[in-house]
Amino acid sequence: MKINKQWLLKSRPIDTLSVENFQWHEQAIPELKDGEVLVRHLYLSLDPTNRIWTNSWDSYLPPVKIGEVMRGIGIGVVEASRHSKFKPGDFVQGLLNWQTHMLTHGDQLARLNVAEGVPLTTYHGLLGMIGMTAYFGLMDIGQPKPGETLVVSAAAGAVGSLVGQIGKLEGCRVVGIAGSDDKCRWLVDELGFDAAINYKTGDLEQQLEAQCPEGIDIYFDNVGGDILNIMLAHLNIGARIPLCGMISTYNDKELRPGPSNIGALLMKRALIKGFIVSDYFDRAKEAGEYLLNAYKNDQLKFRLEMHDGLENAPHVFGKLFDGSNTGKLVLKVDPDWREA
Amino acid sequence: MKINKQWLLKSRPIDTLSVENFQWHEQAIPELKDGEVLVRHLYLSLDPTNRIWTNSWDSYLPPVKIGEVMRGIGIGVVEASRHSKFKPGDFVQGLLNWQTHMLTHGDQLARLNVAEGVPLTTYHGLLGMIGMTAYFGLMDIGQPKPGETLVVSAAAGAVGSLVGQIGKLEGCRVVGIAGSDDKCRWLVDELGFDAAINYKTGDLEQQLEAQCPEGIDIYFDNVGGDILNIMLAHLNIGARIPLCGMISTYNDKELRPGPSNIGALLMKRALIKGFIVSDYFDRAKEAGEYLLNAYKNDQLKFRLEMHDGLENAPHVFGKLFDGSNTGKLVLKVDPDWREA
Missing domain, CATH: 3.40.50.720 (NAD(P)-binding Rossmann-like Domain)
Structure with a gap:
């Protein structure tokens, strides 16, 4: 049986968000039902806006509730599917949250059509x-x-x-x-x-x-x-x-x-x-x-700072606020993942 | 010889603009030269923005200099003209300033085409x-x-x-x-x-x-x-x-x-x-x-509060800041003026 590892929001931060505000949680992933898709989470994007979501007030999204999985944008790969729109091997992106897997009806997922020769993480940066x-x-x-x-x-x-x-x-x-x-x-x-x-x-x-x-x-x-x-x-x-x-x-x-x-x-x-x-x-294509x-014309440079392991998410996130990161922060959720 | 009566800005206001900040000045109006037009000032518009112009800093216009005629928007009638674009009897509007007359080359003047049956002061309000x-x-x-x-x-x-x-x-x-x-x-x-x-x-x-x-x-x-x-x-x-x-x-x-x-x-x-x-x-016509x-369809009501006499300008202006006016403040500069 597969295990989903998660960071739950345990308490609201007073100022800086830190590991004390989170709780590590592991739970078995249930069997796939009709209409569901199981996503294996590859990369998690760490962004300043995540901090906003941990406050108690509405921003442009409702706050993450205490005890809920921390919200976050991620890229994953479909591992199993009983959903007509997704098949195993499809890359997807969306609010996958701070966890290793997601069992979903797919409403929050968008299929990611990776352009020839473009690394997947580019879709957490320049092309995301x-x-x-x-x-x-x-x-x-x-x-x-x-x-x-x-x-x-x-x-x-x-x-x-x-x-x-x-x-x-x-x-x-x-x-x-x-x-x-x-x-x-x-x-x-x-x-x-x-x-x-x-x-x-x-x-x-x-x-x-x-x-x-x-x-x-x-x-x-x-x-x-x-x-x-x-x-x-x-x-x-x-x-x-x-x-x-x-x-x-x-x-x-x-x-x-x-x-x-x-x-x-x-x-x-x-x-x-x-x-x-x-x-x-609605203007994403433009x-x-x-x-x-x-x-492709080499006119845009973009620096990613990649860290390994979902367990490090709260710690790595802090780099956004002390200014110590030197590129867009991305967490590689699955250390076994190798890009083709 | 005609006399031009003016309010000059004597000092910059500390808070409220008051009569102490102005100096009354009278001077003879010289003979009209080629290309000049003499405007007899009928109505002066008193607006909050006048206060901004008396500060020492640039706003959307440079400040009025100490010793200059106070700036203000007015409606007047051409009294004499040696300017090809204006003839006696023409109504004009523009930055006529706090004075009874203006001798000018006409750069700041716009001819006012008064619509049938519309009182002139409407162009200081609804239609201005x-x-x-x-x-x-x-x-x-x-x-x-x-x-x-x-x-x-x-x-x-x-x-x-x-x-x-x-x-x-x-x-x-x-x-x-x-x-x-x-x-x-x-x-x-x-x-x-x-x-x-x-x-x-x-x-x-x-x-x-x-x-x-x-x-x-x-x-x-x-x-x-x-x-x-x-x-x-x-x-x-x-x-x-x-x-x-x-x-x-x-x-x-x-x-x-x-x-x-x-x-x-x-x-x-x-x-x-x-x-x-x-x-x-550039979109004024619209x-x-x-x-x-x-x-004309009686869908817009507009209240003017008319006061008489240029000499009262500083006092009447104060009504904008104590909230005692009950309509757009207009000063009738020439008490002898009667609308046709």
Whole structure:
């Protein structure tokens, strides 16, 4: 009999999510019934948004309940199927959650059509939610035009690094904000950003003025908080702010004061718009073609940081919040899995 | 020899703009030269935005300099012309400023084609900047759909009262926020709002929840500050906030903390966009037709509060900030003027 290993949410985090908030659980997987499919989980995507789901309040999804399997996006392979739409060997993606297997009616699953020569994990990055998030946030809300100045926060992060590179493809001057000199060097030397600013050293506002002498036309915001406030003071007329994340505030115990410079939205006739990638699922093909094309032309670099073993999920997740990851965090759930 | 009477800006206001900040000035009007036009000023529009222009910082226009004639939008009649585009008797509008006459090359002037049977002052209200502001903010940014809930702040104000009425024409449930029971009654009984809330009595949030049981789809913001913050907590997914004004903050001596609920923009994938009416001048015809048509069908009510005499401008202007005006403030600059 097969065993499903799971991380259940045991308690809500006070600030940082840690292993104390989870409980390891193992249970036998029942026999497959008609209409069901059994997925063997291969890769789990670890993203800032997972933290949001562990709070007690509704976000864009309801909170994960105490005692439930922790929610997460994964890629898996169909191991057995009595479902007309899936057959053994099919790759699937969706909310597979923090577990090794999933027995399901398939409502949450999407079949993954892997393009020739593309590694499977690319669909957790460049060609997955991350890539679509970067593409639609920048293209649909940011509306980049050649010669404009684009600033990206958490620029060395999974979404940010793609936003900057797409911005370059669209002809923008691209300035990244990141949290270490190493990350900044990577942005400029490897990804082709025009400049990068380490927000932890020196005066951010001064550095920003030096690197954006003509002001900011697009600020792609992944962090919220103080950095958003500084950006507001440097917007050009008609600026756009795709609001993709506010990671600087996710661990807050109570609401902090908002940006004192919010009046700039009025004075500069600027736009700020929150979004999540699922708003754009009906246009997924557009993003997929753009990104696959750029990927094949070697125009988009993307760094994955792979860790092994579902048991390490809570620990590895913490790297998102201490800034110690150097690429999109992916957990290899099944250590025996080898890609063809 | 004709005399031009003017209010010059003498000093920058600390909080409320008052007569101490102005200096009365009279000067002879020189002879008309080739290419010049002399405008006799009939009506002056007094608007919250005038306050913004007296600060020392750039807004959407540069500040009025100390010693300059105070900036303001007016309607006038051409008294003499050596300009090919204007002839005596033409009505004009534009930045005529706080004075009785203007000698100009005409760059800032637009000819006013007064529709049959429409009083001239209507072009300072319903058919002027005010009407266009309400129309474009609501229609272009707000994107109202039948059945949606629209909340308007400063709802008894010039822009707000039109926004609510246009919202009704578009099929929305319309809830107004105003500062007195009289204003609230006027909104519901005379203008046809579905509900109105006096933000000065009782708990705003509680009243809002009672009047917007299905949440807020559009919040047309004229005030910013605390009310904006409360609205953010009640947005529906995909909500839109046309940001038209932030009058609650214009007298602030320093930046106040911004809205602590700004995270709602992300969680609700909501949009907030500042605008000014001049962004839409190339679409003025669209608004003009819509508004004139609704006006002729008696579907839009608009209240003007007329005061006499340029000398009273600073005093009358103060009514905008103590909430004592009960309609769009217009100053009749020339007491001898009688409309045909």
